[in-house]
Amino acid sequence: MSRTPESLNNAQNNTKPNLGLAKPTPTFPDLFLTAISLLFLFSSPKQNITLFPKFLPFPSNTRRFLKNPTMSHSRTPFATPQALSDWLKPRLPSDSLASWGVKPGTKNVHNLWLELSEGEISLLDSSPPLRTVNVVTVRILGKDNLVLVESRQELSDGxxxxxxxxxxxxxxxxETTEEAVARAVKEELGSVIDSGVVRIVPGSYRKKLEERNSVSYPGLPARYVLHSVDAWVEGLPEEEFCTEEKEEYEDFDGARGLEKAVSVRKHYWKWVSSDSLCS
Incomplete structure (x- = not known):
């Protein structure tokens, strides 16, 4: 039996494949099992996790501490202390420069030259020159709200x-503040403590800028960039005590520092109330 063209077209249309993805209709058992699974998921006990902070002897955020930007070692433009003295003479009052190392408690041009050579300071070419130095200050804490202070120094000139x-x-x-703190404690207090364990109080770091006339170099203004922290140091005496310090620049260029430089021989320490110190 032959088919008409119209009947053939209808048959072809009825046999075209379905290219779409069929979405199955969820049945009641499937919905019931899903609900049971969700019930167990949210009702299961959670693991109790306790985080214990890790103790660090120094603050973990070291990015807060600034490095000393002064000149690198042995980069002073003055070959000798005399060259530095010649540069200073027209820039300072004559009576000021003449008092260096002569007036009690002052240092001399040899000390200033060593500071430049070690990269500890910088000098601004002005009249008078401006001496800039980064200083670390450590408030060592003791019992009963006491703080350790250096009461006086005995210098090499007596x-x-x-x-x-x-x-x-x-x-x-x-040098970072952390490194400077450890070195300062070792150099100035190392003669009376064995372990030298230093713990910086977290969050105690402060930075302050001060400008004043230098006590060590009369007539030479100074800008002090102060990096201060509070710290605990183990093994310190509870009464007043004295420490001795090695020659400050004895390893400079493989030899003892210039003999004409004034150095600190002894440090005298005592505990005072923290209220007696200016912030």
């Missing part, structure tokens, strides 16, 4: 200089 301030030390080039 003079005594009053201080009444916390442990302070000039920073070295590219």
């Amino acid at each position: 003079s005594v200089r009053d201080r009444f301030r916390p442990l302070s030390e000039k920073m070295k080039p590219l």
Whole structure:
């Protein structure tokens, strides 16, 4: 039996494949099992996790501490202390420069030259020149709200200089505050402590800028960039005590520092109330 063209077209249309994806209709058992699964998921007990903070002897955020941007070692433009003295003479009052190393408690041009050579300071070419130095200050905490201060220093020329301030030390080039604190404690207090364990109080770091006339170099204004922290140091005496310091620049260029430079021989320490110190 032959088919008409119209009937053939209808048959072809009825046999075309369905290219769409069929979406199955969920049945009641499927919905019931899904609900049971969700019930077990949200009702299962959660694991109790306790985080214990890791103790660090120093603050973990070291990015807060700035490195000393002064000149690198042995980059002073003055070949000798005399060259530095010749440069200073027309820029300073004559009576000021003449008092360096002569007036009790002051240092001399040899000290300033060594500071430049070690990269501890920079000098601005002005009249008078401006001496910039980064200093780390450590408020060492004791019992009963006490703080350790250096009451006075005995210098190599026999003079005594009053201080009444916390442990302070000039920073070295590219030295972090943490490194400077550890070095300062070792150099100035190392003769009376064995372990030398230092713990910086987290969050105690402060930066402050001060400009004043230098006590060590009369007539030479100074800009002090102060990096201060509070810290605990183990093994310190509870009464007043004295420490001795090695020659400050004895390893400079493989030899002892210039003999004409004035150095600190002894440090005298005592505990005072924190309220007696200016912030």
